[in-house]
Amino acid sequence: MKKKLLAWAVTASLLTGGIAGTAAEAMQSDETPMFCSIRAMGGQNRNYFVSDVFWGDYGNNLQYKNRFAGWVNANYGSMGGQYASYCWYGDDEDAAYSKRDRVIHEERSSGNNVIMTNWGA
Structure with missing residues (x-):
């Protein structure tokens, strides 16, 4: 019986993208950095x-x-409705921090005043 359950679990896992899953599955969970x-x-x-x-x-x-735009407007003053907002993800936490660091560097290099907030959903 245990062998049948194990075989079924492995088959189900393969049909749903494997044990690790895919990036598309990760983007659709509450566990994406x-x-x-x-x-x-x-x-x-x-x-x-x-x-x-x-x-x-x-x-x-x-x-x-x-939510982030509302929080920034409430805590830093109104941006007058003129803003562009973005959200990115990383495959893991380190990748998300690395991507954020690259974005910050690019914005500073472009002459923008980067304001780091502690906001998190």
Whole structure:
């Protein structure tokens, strides 16, 4: 009986993407390391806000973008509705932090004022 259950479990695992799963499956769970950012677009404002890395569901990234934008507006003052928000994910926590560090470096190199926040969903 145990052998049949084990064989069934292995077959089910292979049919659903293997034990490790795929990046697409990871993006659809609450276990995806992510971060969000917002670029203020109004006038001379060169602020670029970056969240901390948090665990979330990348399939709901619009929800995280909106929540982060609301939080930034409440804590740093209104951006006047002129902003662009983004959320990214990494395959693991280290990859998410590395990607966030690259984004921060690119924004600073472009002359933007990067503001690190401790926001996490």
